[in-house]
Amino acid sequence: MTGTKSPSNTVHVVGAGLAGSEAAWQLAEAGVDVVLHEMRPDRMTEAHRTATPAELVCSNSFRSDDAANNAVGLLHAEMRRLGSLIMRAADANQVPAGGALAVDRDGFSAAVAAALEGHPRIELSRGEISGLPPVDWSSVIVATGPLTAQPLAEAIRDLTDETALAFFDAIAPIVHKDTIDMSKAWFQSRYDKVGPGGTGADYINCPMTKEQYDAFVAALLAGEKTDFKEWETNTPYFDGCLPIEVMAERGHETLRHGPMKPVGLTNPHDPTVKPYAIVQLRQDNKLGTLYNMVGFQTKLKYGPQQQIFRTIPGLENAEFARLGGLHRNTFLNSPKLLDQQLRLRVQPRLRFAGQMTGCEGYVESASIGLIAGLYAAAEVRGANLLPPPPTTALGALLGHITGGHIETVDGPTRSFQPMNINFGLFPPLATAPTRKPDGTRLKGNEKTIAKKQAMSARALADLDRWIAEHLRVAAAA
Numbered sequence: 001m002t003g004t005k006s007p008s009n010t011v012h013v014v015g016a017g018l019a020g021s022e023a024a025w026q027l028a029e030a031g032v033d034v035v036l037h038e039m040r041p042d043r044m045t046e047a048h049r050t051a052t053p054a055e056l057v058c059s060n061s062f063r064s065d066d067a068a069n070n071a072v073g074l075l076h077a078e079m080r081r082l083g084s085l086i087m088r089a090a091d092a093n094q095v096p097a098g099g100a101l102a103v104d105r106d107g108f109s110a111a112v113a114a115a116l117e118g119h120p121r122i123e124l125s126r127g128e129i130s131g132l133p134p135v136d137w138s139s140v141i142v143a144t145g146p147l148t149a150q151p152l153a154e155a156i157r158d159l160t161d162e163t164a165l166a167f168f169d170a171i172a173p174i175v176h177k178d179t180i181d182m183s184k185a186w187f188q189s190r191y192d193k194v195g196p197g198g199t200g201a202d203y204i205n206c207p208m209t210k211e212q213y214d215a216f217v218a219a220l221l222a223g224e225k226t227d228f229k230e231w232e233t234n235t236p237y238f239d240g241c242l243p244i245e246v247m248a249e250r251g252h253e254t255l256r257h258g259p260m261k262p263v264g265l266t267n268p269h270d271p272t273v274k275p276y277a278i279v280q281l282r283q284d285n286k287l288g289t290l291y292n293m294v295g296f297q298t299k300l301k302y303g304p305q306q307q308i309f310r311t312i313p314g315l316e317n318a319e320f321a322r323l324g325g326l327h328r329n330t331f332l333n334s335p336k337l338l339d340q341q342l343r344l345r346v347q348p349r350l351r352f353a354g355q356m357t358g359c360e361g362y363v364e365s366a367s368i369g370l371i372a373g374l375y376a377a378a379e380v381r382g383a384n385l386l387p388p389p390p391t392t393a394l395g396a397l398l399g400h401i402t403g404g405h406i407e408t409v410d411g412p413t414r415s416f417q418p419m420n421i422n423f424g425l426f427p428p429l430a431t432a433p434t435r436k437p438d439g440t441r442l443k444g445n446e447k448t449i450a451k452k453q454a455m456s457a458r459a460l461a462d463l464d465r466w467i468a469e470h471l472r473v474a475a476a477a
């Protein structure tokens with residue numbers, strides 16, 4: 001598939017996922033012709049179910065939307081300022097989710113598809129790129145994600161002379177709401193928090209006694225798991241997406257301090273008894289007919305999953321729209337292989353974006369697609385766009401991908417692991433706040449909150465300056 005646009009200044013984007021869709025949009029909005037190549041439905045991945053661009057393969061959450069206190073919320077805000085299609089489609093398709101931004105997955109992907117298909121500068125070309133992109137494609141963004149088709153992954157690995165790095169993620173089950181017993185479960189958001197589009201009662205909560213929790217943990221440990229193939233046995237998990245049974249293996253109480261923590265919730269069916277543990281389910285579609293089990297990603301076999309999850313009070317008769325599963329992840333050793341503009345050092349016509357670069361998550365992947373699109377658009381114009389400042393969420397994430405790693409005896413980049421955006425990736429404040437606006441001293445946790453808020457304010461101010469001083473100048477070149 002080569003597309004029909006003129007080859008000289010056309011950018012080819014491979015993969016219409018979160019990153020590729022955003023990259024194509026940014027290029028087109030900057031006045032550059034784009035051919036966006038997508039292999040689905042001709043060839044599907046292990047996780048995608050549709051042919052639609054920007055399909056969300058697991059959770060329907062873009063996580064916290066709190067730009068003042070949370071790093072991913074800040075990344076949302078920055079992307080909105082940069083005209084992100086992914087954020088626009090997410091905002092237009094919100095479902096209630098406490099403090100999080102969650103979306104109706106079909107509505108979200110349909111909105112992205114409509115925008116891409118309706119843009120006069122974008123041509124959506126269906127078909128797998130089954131090796132290195134043709135040599136006459138002078139500017140390419142590879143955004144083929146964690147489940148990149150094998151022939152392309154192998155061609156890139158050969159080109160970089162690297163042994164592909166890989167690890168496992170697991171996906172959580174989805175339940176039909178009308179099969180949940182609401183005489184045992186109840187609606188409530190933790191601490192009754194009202195988030196974007198939320199009511200303060202957005203999650204379904206299933207309470208457990210100590211005896212039920214003990215039996216549940218024992219069943220998880222004993223349940224039959226998906227077998228590893230020989231080459232997979234030494235592949236580590238990504239810590240942010242640990243299977244529930246692996247968390248249970250780490251300690252009997254681990255789940256009670258993680259996804260099953262019983263805090264900020266009161267059981268209206270029996271307010272006098274404090275549950276020992278609580279399972280939460282979050283709305284998964286706009287209709288409110290499907291709910292996903294929060295933090296319940298798993299590699300248990302399907303039979304044991306149904307059996308064990310139906311021991312949760314309220315889920316005794318649960319019907320599952322999708323069961324949990326395991327998937328591989330593919331990412332580059334980016335600090336070594338990519339330059340600051342996300343180009344492959346050995347073949348700079350190839351730029352990378354999305355999860356392949358070693359970020360983790362829908363929002364992070366889309367944000368790296370966004371900046372890759374801006375870099376490529378500037379390059380087509382003969383301009384050089386400097387990266388956003390490291391004090392911004394986007395700049396901090398880019399810093400993680402293209403550098404900033406711990407020197408080890410094995411070299412500077414051996415510590416590289418995929419990462420969600422977090423305040424730990426930001427440079428420290430010149431002076432940490434010590435007082436409230438009224439002059440009184442900040443105490444304990446107030447200091448942490450004030451520090452995050454100061455970092456967020458600094459980020460948005462620095463991003464605005466970068467937009468005015470660099471992005472607008474590159475766009476006008």
Ligand SMILES: Cc1cc2nc3c(=O)[nH]c(=O)nc-3n(C[C@H](O)[C@H](O)[C@H](O)COP(=O)(O)OP(=O)(O)OC[C@H]3O[C@@H](n4cnc5c(N)ncnc54)[C@H](O)[C@@H]3O)c2cc1C
Pocket residue numbers: 014015016017018019020037038039040044045047048054055056057058059060061127128129130143144145146147148149152169170171326327328353354355356360361362363365366
């Ligand atoms: C099973 C699973 C569960 C996940 N769960 C979550 C989650 O709950 N929350 C979260 O924030 N993140 C999750 N992630 C992580 C990740 O952020 C998402 O996968 C995200 O979609 C990555 O965006 P991307 O654009 O890099 O890749 P993708 O969105 O996967 O897009 C890549 C696209 O490239 C296409 N493609 C691949 N190879 C080729 C080829 N050779 N030619 C043409 N097209 C090709 C694919 O079909 C796909 O459409 C999960 C990942 C997986 C695999």
